Amino acid sequence: MICGQGKVSQTVAPSLASLALEENAEDAKLELKLNLTDTELVLVEDVSRNNSSSIILKTTAICHYQPYNESRPVICNLQKMELFSCSMCAESSTALSIIDPFDVMIELVKRESAAQDSSHLSYQLEVGVSVLCVRFSYSDLLLFQRILNSQQFNLVLSDKTSSSDQKLTQAKDDAESTSSLMAAVSSMEVNTDRLSLCLINDCADMDIPLFELHLNDTSIGQVSFEEPIAGTLSLKFGLDYYNRLLSGWEPMVEPWMMNISWDGNLMSNENVDVKVRTTDVVNLNVTSAVLDMMQQMNQIWSSLPGSSDGSSSASPITSNRESFVPYSLKNQTGRTLLFAIVTKTDGTVSLPTSWCEVLHGQTKPFSCISSQNKQRHQDTHESTDHRLVVMVEGWQKTSAISIDKVGLFFRTIFTDEHSKSVPKIVASRIVFDIKCMENASKCITVKSPITLRNYTSQDIEMRMESILDSEIVMSHHYVSPCLTIMSHHHVSPSHPIITFHHYISPSRLTITSRHHISPFSMCMSHAKELPTPRCYQLTLPSHSPLAFLFSCLWFRPAGNEMLTYTNSPISCQGIKLEKGGVKSTSLVSDSLLDSAQSFRLSAMVKKEPYPEEAVMETLGPNTLYQPGHTVTLLPPLTIVNLLPVDLGYLVNHSTHSGKLRPGKEVVLHQVNFYTILIFSNSLKLDLAADGYHKGGALNINSSASDHVLNVRVYDASDRLLLLEARITRQAVGSVKVVISVKYWMINHTGLPLVFKQVGAKSTSSGQFEENEIARSMAPLMFSFSENEQPDLCSMRLGTVVHPTSKPSWCHRFSLDNGNHVRRLRVARSDGRPEWVYNIGIEVNKAVRKYEDTTMVTLVPYNKVINKSSHRIAFTQKVFTQSDNNSTFHASLPGASHAYHWPRHDLDQLLCIKILDVPSTLWSGGFRIDQLNSIVINIRNSENSDCILMKIETVLQGSTFTTVIADASDIPPPLKIENYTDLSLKFWQTNITDEAFRTTVKPKSCVAYAGTNQLWPQL
Secondary structure, eight states, X not given: OEEEEOOIIIIIHHHHTEEEEEEOSSOEEEEEEEEEEEEEEEEESOTTOTTOEEEEEEEEEEEEEOTTOSSXXXXXXXXXXXXXXXXXXXXXXXXXXXXXXXXXXXEEEEOGGGSSOTTSOOEEEEEEEEEEEEXXXXXXXXXXXXXXXXXXXXXXXXXXXXXXXXXXXXXXXXXXXXXXXXXXXXXXXXXXEEEEEEEEEOOTTOOEEEEEEEEEEEEEEEEESSSSEEEEEEEEEEEEEEETTTTEEEEEEEEEEEEEEEEEOTTTTOOOEEEEEOOSOOOBOOOHHHHHHHHHHHHHHHHSTTXXXXXXXXXXXXXXXXXXXXXXXXXXXXXXXXXXXXXXETTEEOOOOOOEEEOTTOEEEEOSOSSOOSSTTGGGGSOEEEEEEEEETTBOOOOOEEOSSOEEEEEEEEBOTTOSSSOSSOEEEEEEEEEEOTTSOEEEEEEOSOEEEEOSSSOEEEEEEEOSOSOOOOSSOOOOOOEEEOOTTSSOTTSOOEEESOOOOXXXXXXXXXXXXXXXXXXXXXXXXXXXXXXXXXXXOSSOTGGGGSEEEEEXXXXXXXXXXXXXXXXXXXXXXXXXXXXXXXXXXXXXSOGGGOEEEEEEEEEOSOOOOEEEEEETTEEEEOOOEEEEEEOSEEEEEOXXXXXXXXXXXXXXXXXXXXXXXXXXXXXXXXHHHHHHSEEEEEEEETTOSBOEEEEEESSOOSEEEEEEEEOTTOOEEEEEEEEEEEETTEEEEEEEESEEEEEOSSSOEEEEETTOSSOOTTOOTHHHHSOOSSOEEEOOOOTXXXXXXXEEEOTTTSTTSEEOOOOOBOOSSEEEEEEEEEEOTTSSOOEEEEEEEEEEEOOGGGTTOEEEEEEESEEEEEOSSSOEEEEEGGGTTSOOGGGOEEEOTTOEEEEOOSOTTSOOOEEEEESSSTTBOOOOOXXXXXXXXXXXXXXXXXXXXXXXXXXXXXXXXXXXXXXXXESTTSOOSEEEEEOSSSOEEEOOTTOOOGGGOEEEOTTEEEEEOOSOTTSOOO
16 A cells, blocks of 8 residues: 655745746746655555555655756755655664665756857766665565565555546647756766675574675766767775674675676667776685575575565565564573673773573573664674673673683682672682574573583583582482483474472571582483484583582482492593693492492593683692683493394403394493403403304403404305404593494395406305395495505396396406496396396495495486486387387386396487376487487377477486486477468478478467487488
């Protein structure tokens, strides 16, 4: 809906028709002045809602028309002209600027060349703009589209069109009076100091600037509007992008001065000469930040519904847009904290005015701007540093930390002198982890400097006791309830959930005058069988989390009262970077019932690269240092199966045995690995892979470092397979054994294949009679078991495919990275040409946990995919004239087929036929062993109709994939139009069969493609 409003009651009404008729003795002079004050043109999306979105054009205009003044007949001044969007119910609070307020001066000035010739007046249109700033976002685009597509807008346009016919005559008469003046405009000049266009992405819960285009010192001059035209353009061009990681603008195209001129005739269809002159060097900066931003925006915009057509599928803006909150603070300190925002501008730091409370585990969004700014992201060009001040309950406030940059930062905090819940004169660290989220906001996580990782198979309960003093005074014995940190397979991997089951009541504890705090316990969940271990931050109960950073740690399995805490504690003190920064020890949680059921684990404490800072409080002769460590709990023995089959294991001929599924791992806590290595100097591990009756023995020595050992296993035919065991010492008393094989042979050809090492007398292990009949669905484990022979492989076809013939071994090939093609030949017993199968070989090194394995994938050389809407058949061209249906391949829509040529000695051309359309003929032959994209013609023998199909062949790895699809969505290669009154018949050159000739009726057209793609398209 279009509507207008303005203040005309006091200012405009007297001057709106202010016609000053000044008559004198010689002639009458006419002068027209038009003043419009705070006038608005409003475009409303839906007038039926009071909270509908709208676009408002607002300006104050002063127009002065004086035809008697030949030097300056027209002067128009537009002041504070702006364009913005808002909600009709709350304009002031929801207004978002699209075009910032600017001033425009428009004048018609008499040209100097026309001053001498009074009979022919010539004017120049001069436009002056000071600063023009445009901010355009994705939501603005959708709003414009919805307004243009609205019924009210179309109705207004139709009404104006119908009424314009009635006023056409009057408009022509009025135009004649001004046409002479406008015809006298022969040139134009536009000058602006600065023009900027800022593109803003406010979709998918975002509101962040992307690019900003600058045009400085712009001057446009059109010398003449008559033929030949000529003009000039002078400007300084620049393009910036917003780096959200640094919260600042960076140049993509640095300022570049250039001059453009043009000259030529447009009406006579002659070329227009355009010349670009510059003396500056174009400096283009392409960084990883701008490439990542473009890739992310492409993914977001392509996934938005209705983003291209602005249809109703895009959600309409029914009220004010939700304000984007650029920051959020997550409290993982264990206590309530307060935070405030301060800003640093030009070296001046403001004082915190208001504090916001955040409970433990709570995430609170906040913004550094108190109210919504109409000029969006205008503050991004200011050198303002937003800083955060945090005050944890019981501690003094921290110094300010910048939150505009991402990274891991820390501050030192001191206890509050008036707090009775923590020891006095104790300093501690608090960590700020600032990360950039997917919606471009920044998440600030406040946490302690100790990180706890649990790689065991069970939830671990941890007991902490302060070491600030050796004396512990308690009113009564009390062990606090457990703090459970959920393992990340229950939640999103990027957002672990920390849940407090109970809080410790401060009234249950007695704090002496020396501020001793009683021990307490916490429980953390395990991360068993997880591909990437989750790092859990150590958070403490609500009474004093940071005070317990100086504590001794004891562990035991959670929920098992029959197990004691570990025999010795763990402390982070004394572990320094200059001493290696890592300390590990073997721990045991004894069982009160059976010593054999004791729970064993290892603890590794690693010093993170924090500076060594001494604490003001000392303990005897030793000085306390600020903690900044990672405590990792590890099982004594971990066995990982990276084989494609089941793996059996037996530890030291004991009861510790079992079977592992492929890709799984087992953690053994009852194995006294540390004691075994001390007394017997080695640990024996028996392994048996599925399908191999003789298992291999693996001896793990106590003195050996990380290494790889070969494990020899044998199948039922006593053929050797070498497995690899990677032994990693994670900590004292903790070993991880990863079992893998060197090669996986993955058969995707659809044919039974048999492999062997070149020069070996027999086939490789794991292959039996069933491998001669059909292909194996599971990968085949392969290794070069004969050291005297070269590390090369060969393969042949299974003997059951052609029972009366003998398959031959193919030419040898390497299993290093790369792609190969080999021919498998099968000689016929009757002397006819042999069968030949082309097999593609793709050798790729696996990644991540399978990095020690090489994946060898056997694929067909040709593959046919039917993506059409028809049921089709395809075969080699030589068989289209015979009735041998055994060579035909029927394909349903969406089906994929591995294809091998029946006769490799004949022309390797493929033909297709549509089965669900009666009386269709075979198409002409086309090649499928080269990259190509063609359209073929399939004829109907009854009415000679043409059915066009699109054929596209692409190379995927070692396979040529041919995709057959309908050609209805693309233009035909040829369109034959018959404008005569006769029926015409046409055909491709060299076509002799009448069935392949096409008739086009009078006054009609036919889509056509060549019958044979290999013949000349004539």
